Amino acid sequence: MPDQSQNERIRSQRRLINEMKEIKPSDSSGVDKTLVAMFLKMSPEERLQANDNAVRTILELRNAYQQQKRQKQRPERDT
Numbered sequence: 911m912p913d914q915s916q917n918e919r920i921r922s923q924r925r926l927i928n929e930m931k932e933i934k935p936s937d938s939s940g941v942d943k944t945l946v947a948m949f950l951k952m953s954p955e956e957r958l959q960a961n962d963n964a965v966r967t968i969l970e971l972r973n974a975y976q977q978q979k980r981q982k983q984r985p986e987r988d989t
Contacts (some may be wrong), residue, residue, distance in 0.1 A: 919956075926951055 926948050949957055 922956070 929947070929951065949960070952960065
């Protein structure tokens with residue numbers, strides 16, 4: 911069961927998502943203004959947490975890929 915801080919974090923993320931839907935990128939600079947706005951509305955702690963989550967996800971994907979690659983390279987043995 912989620913604790914109080916997790917519930918608050920979820921509400922905060924939902925609020926940010928709803929606000930992002932209202933912001934439209936308006937120029938051709940290639941900058942995603944919704945993403946910039948989302949991060950500017952976050953506290954420094956929330957930004958660090960988002961970064962940590964992204965790094966953790968990247969590492970998990972990389973490790974899963976490397977593990978799958980190693981398994982494919984192993985020759986199958988007859989038993």
